[in-house]
Every structure is written in C-alpha cells, then in structure tokens.
Amino acid sequence: MTTTTPGSAVTPTPASSVETDPRPAVSDSETELAARLRLAVLRLSRRLRQQVAGGVTATQVSALATIERLGSPTLGELAASEQVRPPSMTKIVVGLEEAGLVNRQVDAEDRRVARVMLNAEGRRVVQRSRSLRTAYLARRLRRLSAPERQSLGELVRLLEVLVEEP
Numbered sequence: 001m002t003t004t005t006p007g008s009a010v011t012p013t014p015a016s017s018v019e020t021d022p023r024p025a026v027s028d029s030e031t032e033l034a035a036r037l038r039l040a041v042l043r044l045s046r047r048l049r050q051q052v053a054g055g056v057t058a059t060q061v062s063a064l065a066t067i068e069r070l071g072s073p074t075l076g077e078l079a080a081s082e083q084v085r086p087p088s089m090t091k092i093v094v095g096l097e098e099a100g101l102v103n104r105q106v107d108a109e110d111r112r113v114a115r116v117m118l119n120a121e122g123r124r125v126v127q128r129s130r131s132l133r134t135a136y137l138a139r140r141l142r143r144l145s146a147p148e149r150q151s152l153g154e155l156v157r158l159l160e161v162l163v164e165e166p
Contacts, residue, residue, distance in 0.1 A: 051136045053128040055099065061129045063092050064101060064122050072115040074107070101125055 026034075049058040056064075066081050067073060073081065079089035093116055096102040101122035107113035118126070141149060 048133045048136065051129070051132040053125045053132065056101070056125055056129075059092060060096055060099075060101075061126065063089070063096065064118060064126045065129075067102060067116055067118050068123065068126055072105070072117045074113050074115055078116060096122070 049062075052058055052061045063078065063082055066078060070077060070081060075089055075093060076086055078093070079086045082089060082092075084092075093102065093104065096116075097104060101119065103117050103119050104114045105117060107115055141152070144152065
C-alpha cells in the first residue's frame with residue numbers, strides 16, 4: 001500500500017498500521033481544535049498559577065498541595081509526584097520549612113527516611129491559594145453572559161471526561 005500527499009512523492013505505508021488501527025483519521029479541524037484547546041488550557045493554567053497567597057511561589061504552592069494530597073510523603077515520593085529531581089525538591093522543601101509551612105519528620109519504620117507534612121500554616125496557605133484561584137475564575141466568569149456560562153458548564157463536564165483516567 002502507498003500513500004501520497006499533494007506535492008510529495010509516493011511513500012510506502014506499512015499495511016499493518018493501516019489495517020490494525022481502528023481509530024478514524026484526525027481531521028484538520030480536529031487538529032486545529034486540539035491546538036486551540038491546548039493553548040487555552042495552558043494560558044488559563046498559567047494565569048491560575050499566578051494567583052498564590054503572599055510570600056510563596058507557584059512551585060511551593062504546588063508542592064504544598066501535593067503534600068496535602070499524599071499525606072506525609074517522603075522527599076522522593078514528593079519529587080516523583082511533582083516531576084522534579086530529588087535535589088530540586090529538597091531545595092523546595094527547605095524553603096517551605098524556612099517559611100514555617102511544613103515539618104519534616106523521621107520515618108518511624110526507617111530512620112533514614114524523612115517524611116514531609118503540612119502544618120497548620122501550610123494548610124492555610126494551600127486553602128488561601130485555592131480561594132484566590134477560585135475568586136479569579138469567578139471574576140472572569142462574571143464577564144460572560146448567562147448562556148455563555150451555561151455553555152461553559154457543559155464544556156467543563158466535557159473537560160472532566162477528557163481528563164478521566166482510561
């Protein structure tokens with residue numbers, strides 16, 4: 001089997017890839033929609049990351065939220081979850097400790113391992129950052145008409161479907 005594209009030479013296409021992929025081809029309009037969605041989500045994410053409680057960085061807030069979600073992770077678990085190298089996470093945690101937002105505690109079962117836990121102030125910073133981000137979005141939503149907000153509600157449902165684990 002061969003394929004051609006305008007202005008190109010004939011290219012052999014492995015028959016197995018054509019015959020075994022049951023998915024329909026992605027159209028140009030779907031590719032364009034995917035690109036627009038990617039850009040909009042990235043821009044919105046960047047704006048939301050900028051909405052943080054005073055005195056901490058977006059990276060620190062992300063680490064705090066991950067610590068909250070994981071409970072009392074080791075530095076390695078935290079680094080893996082945040083997708084950074086362990087030495088980078090150590091620096092982040094040291095900054096969080098110096099800011100009085102987390103405590104490190106030696107693991108009861110393996111004294112070579114330290115676990116990181118949020119303290120009361122760390123929980124307040126996480127909550128405040130979430131509130132700031134929600135308030136930012138609420139202000140932006142007020143710019144939309146009622147039908148636009150309703151459409152956005154449906155879009156949010158579809159985005160939730162897109163991000164569900166398979």
